[in-house]
Amino acid sequence: MAQNDTVTRILDTAEVLFAERGFAETSLRTITSKAKVNLAAVNYHFGSKKSLIQAVFARYLDPFTERFHRALDALEARHGGQAIPLEELLETLAGSVLEVPAERNSLKVFMRLLGLAYSQAQGHLRRYIQEEYGGVFTRFTALIRVATPELPDSERFWRLHFMLGSVIFTFSGLDALRDIAEKDYDEHVTVRDLVRRLRPVVVAAMQAPLPPSVNAQEA
Amino acid sequence: MAQNDTVTRILDTAEVLFAERGFAETSLRTITSKAKVNLAAVNYHFGSKKSLIQAVFARYLDPFTERFHRALDALEARHGGQAIPLEELLETLAGSVLEVPAERNSLKVFMRLLGLAYSQAQGHLRRYIQEEYGGVFTRFTALIRVATPELPDSERFWRLHFMLGSVIFTFSGLDALRDIAEKDYDEHVTVRDLVRRLRPVVVAAMQAPLPPSVNAQEA
C-alpha cells in the first residue's frame, strides 16, 4: 500500500501541475515536494520524467479508449450495419470523454492535457499517443465517413481537424477564457456547459455548404 | 548596421525555434549559436528572455494591428454606419492576417506563435498581449456583435474562440496535416485553399442554432 500510495500521489500531483504549467515548466522537485514524497521516488517508480508524463496520459487514455470502443460497439450493434447519424457519433464521443475523468472530477485536467499533447512539441508524447491510441481515432473517422457521404474525403478530413482545433484550443486555454467569460458575462462556465455549446456548432460546421470549387487557385 | 543585423538575426532565429519547440524548451544558447551571435547579445539588446519573447510577438503583431485597424476603418467607411455583414468582417480579418507575414513567408510561424501564446501558460506573455493588442480584438468583436444580433453575448464569445481554435490549430499544425492530406488524398493544399475551406465552415458555425438552454447542469 505504501508503494501504491506514493505512485498515486505522484500521479495526482503531477497531472494537476502539468495541466497548470506545462511539462517543461514543471520540475520534479515541485511535484515531489507538493506530493510529499522523496525526489528520487519519481525515477524509482517511473524511471524518468518522460515516463511519468506518459503514465499521466495513460491513466486517462486507457480507460477512455476502452469505454469509447465499447460505446462504439453498442452504437454499431444498435444500428445493425446501418449508417450511424453524425449527431449520435458526436454524442458518443462526447459521452465517453465526459465519463472517464468524472470519477476524479478532473475533466478540466484531462482536456488541458490533451491540449498540451498537441501544442507542446514534446515529440515523444505525440509519438506515444499516436502509437498507443491511434486506433480509436481511425475507427471513429471511418464511422464519420459513413455518416457524411456528401462530403469529399479531403473536405471531411479538414473539417474534422477544424473541429478538433476548436475543442482542443478551447479546453487547453480554458482557465484563461473562463476568467474572461466570468468577468465579462458574469457566467460560470463548466466543461459540460462548453460541450453543450460545442454540439450545435460542430454539427453545423460539418454540414456547412461546400466551398466553391478551386479554379485557378494555386500558390 | 551591425546592431540592427544582430537584433534581426536573433529575432529571425528565435521566432522559428520558439514556433518549433516552445519557449521553455528553447534555450538562449540554442538561439544565439544558431544565429551566430554571442550569448550575451540577447541580454544586451533585449534585456531578458522574457523581453525577447515579447519582441518576437511585437514584430508580428505591431504591423498586423495597424493594418487591421486601417482595414476596419475602410470597411466602416464603406458601410457608412450600417451594420457590416459577418462574411465581410471575416474576410477583412483573413485578409489582414494573410498580408502581414506574407512578406517573410512565415504565416505558419505566426500562427504557431499565436497558438503558443494561448496554450503555454507564460503569464507574462498573455498579460503583455492583452495589454498591448487587446484593443483591436475588442473593436473586432464589437463589430461582430452588430453582425450577429441573434447571438447572446456569451454564446458569441465562445463561438469566436471555437473558430479561433480552428484557425490557429490548423495553421500551426499545417505541415504535418498537409503531409497527411497529400499522401491520403493526393492533394496539394495551399494556405489560400485552407482559407477557402474555412470560410463556409466558420460562417455556418457562427450561425448554428443555439444550444438548448441550461437547466440543471452545474458541476
Add this chain to the structure above:
DNA sequence: TTACGTTTCAAACAAATGTTTATAACTGGA
C-alpha cells in the same frame, strides 16, 4: 528473530539554464 526484497531517504552528481561582468573591438564625430 532472521533474512530478503522492496521502498524511502538525504546527499551528491553532472549538465544546462539565464544572467552578469570585465575586457576588447568597433563606430563616428571633434
Add this chain to the structure above:
DNA sequence: TCCAGTTATAAACATTTGTTTGAAACGTAA
C-alpha cells in the same frame, strides 16, 4: 588622431534541472 559611446566577446556566476547513489527503513515470509 583621439576620444566617447556603442556593440561584441569570452568567461564566470549562481541556480536549477533530471538523474544516480548508497545506506537506512520497512514489510513479510521462513
